[in-house]
Amino acid sequence: MARELANLPQDQLERNFAEIAPPLTADAALLEANTCLFCYDAPCTAACPTHIDVPAFIKKIATGNLRGAARVILDANPFGHSCARACPVEVLCEGACVLNERDEQPIRIALLQRHATDYVLERKVRLFEPGAANGKRVAIVGAGPAGLSCARDLRRLGYAVTVFEAKHKPGGLNTYGIAEYKMTPAVALAEVQDILDLGIDLKLGVAIGRDVPFDTLLAEYDAVFIAIGLGRTKSLGIPGEDQHGVVDALSFIEQLKTRPYHATRVGRRVAVVGAGNTAIDAVTQAKRLGAEWATIVYRRGPSDMSSFHYEQELARTDGCEFRFQCRPTRILGNGQVTGLEVETPQGTEVIACDMVITALGQEALGGFKIPTDNPKLFAGGDFANGGAEIVNAAAEGVQAASKIHAMLSRASTAG
């Protein structure tokens, strides 16, 4: 009989979902900042999609100028708070740190970034101001990292910005989709609020195409930025998917992040189909919610997994298993999942489980036709890149703002 809800004691649940990378103490931050070599033309900066001037902000931490450090970070990356917590730094800035070449641990850039950004977030320091109104209006569809990054930079340039968000909270996957032990919705929403405080008009629960016709946007705004993310998780396309106990990874994670832990449904034996970073987040969190056994089920081999190595290690440390060369063919059960039938090189096997989490990536959003030849129209984030990190979304939002500004400045000069 499947267990419906996580039934670990509350304090255990809280420990399981506590931050895996707690902040640095002031002393530790000073030591770390002073260990940075202050490279010229630093590879960490080049490796960051938003090109944060990493040595510059670290030097500022070393001199005790935390406010200045946060300004350097957030100037380049409006989502510097969440990136400090959820960026895959091992393959970005920290992976590029020259100390790796000296066979040492790289500078803990993410934790230093968090040290500086926490400082301003906790004190509600206002680092940026809206620009003088320039009389132009931009509509942004989607209040995730891409949309709000674009909004933030356009506000600083003096544009009137309206952001339309279909959900009832802003932040996109930052609010609903980051593993709980990396970042809580509270932090995500505080970061968003900091951006909104620049005077951005946010319309929640408004879906373009459903509540407001797309053409209205094109007619009423000088430019439109589409950053609506992706749609549903792709279905497995096998029999038995409609049973109780089958859930897609994003819904599972969203549930966990929007309800008390003990009100989140989790099975005793959980099979997660897929091997990307979302699959890893799902299997790890299922285990932390109290699943007795949880496994990744993947049709190919270990080296084919698209998830980051350190994420896989986290799942292994949590006691999750990895079943490779297993192609799901059928979900067994009588309305409630009892197992996952898979085809392996050795033949057909059944993985006994009472929950199947699907994590095959998201589909593109349907029913949304974007005219590709309209010069007023820009796009970015997961919607445009097919699904990437927060930092990519932020970078694309920032780039879009600068393109929109260039286009509208040209237009007004010409006019």
Next chain:
Amino acid sequence: MANLAANFAGIESPNPFWLASGPPTNTYGQVARAFDLGWGGAVWKTVGEPIINVFSRYGSVDLGTTRMMGFNNIELITDRPIADNLKEIAEVKRNYPKHAVIVSLMVESKREAWHEMVKRTEETGADGIELNFGCPHGMSERGMGSAVGQVPDYTCQIVEWVKEVARVPVIVKLTPNVTDITYIARAAVKGGADALSLINTINSIVGVDLDSFAPYPAVAGKSSHGGYCGPAVRPIALHLVSAVASDKAVTIPISAIGGIATWRDAAEFIALGASTLQVCTAVMHYGFRIIEDLVDGLETWMNEKGHRTLADVRGRAVANVVKWEDLDLNYHLVAAIDQDKCIGCELCWTACEDGAHQAIRRHPRGNGGPVVEVIDEACVGCNLCSQVCPVQGCITMQQVPNSFGAVNWKDYSAQRGKLAPRSEHFHTATWESLPKA
């Protein structure tokens, strides 16, 4: 096996490491504990008419996370009664007969006062006397300390008074707060000093509290300039010790003081002419236990190099400190980057480009080739790149041989000798190459 025993103007000690006069040598308990741990000698905290100290006495200069890279104090001489100090000094000497016990003295500049103080001190059985002519704060306002040590005639005069009655060796402690320390050293020699110790602390303000605008160390929102010491002052002390050691008029032994914290520092001071070493700040930071590696490290180094006694090392570097005009202009160096060790931080590039001679070329990363390369024909061999490089042994300075003989400025400017061809200054943008309005 190296023998570290020291004989300093007749004062014997099992090793050359003495505690300098200061807070660590204020009481019997401290000095006895230090001797138990292996210190060779101690200069008792300056004895004189007891003073009254302020609260908050020490200030510190940190470098990154390194604490007390520099250190200063506005503490005065002993605040304990003369009799208490002398009683404990006698006790230490009785219980540690083989260790060097020296007493630092400071009294008002009167012949009788010095006579009396010296006589009372000698009754303790102490091995020597150190005249504190260096303390730069507080006491100098009362005509003592550096007020004496900054005037050659005063220095000579008081040394003469002391020598009229002293039977034990008299060491004169010099202040660095003068334009030329050798003048004071010579005055001490003239007065009959048996030895010198240097340097005392340097006039300093270590910082200002940016909330209250009170300088450190703050005393009710104000401060006074204090005596600077610690690792930061070592290069100054090394220079002054070598200046005194190489002065032909100074023939008496030198006890070196100034930022000594490791055996390596000690060896350098000995090589520049010191016979004993005095340590204070490092002990105030880490405690007496540092003596273990001071002795072990020095001994190990001497054994490795085959030096059997301190005399084998003493002064070995003195003759190598010469005037600039005696340096060979035809000794050419070029920086060499070991590309296998280079981690690509480009610190050498920015240092050379902005701070030196524009002799390093930068290449895009990720091409498989070197990130930085020395432009040999532009390199002036200044060392800067090798000093900023964070990888040991990555950038080394290589000699570029030439067929020209050595020539120094003295000879060259007198048309004796020829300069070997040398690197041209290489400019990324010359005035001529810039577009003009």
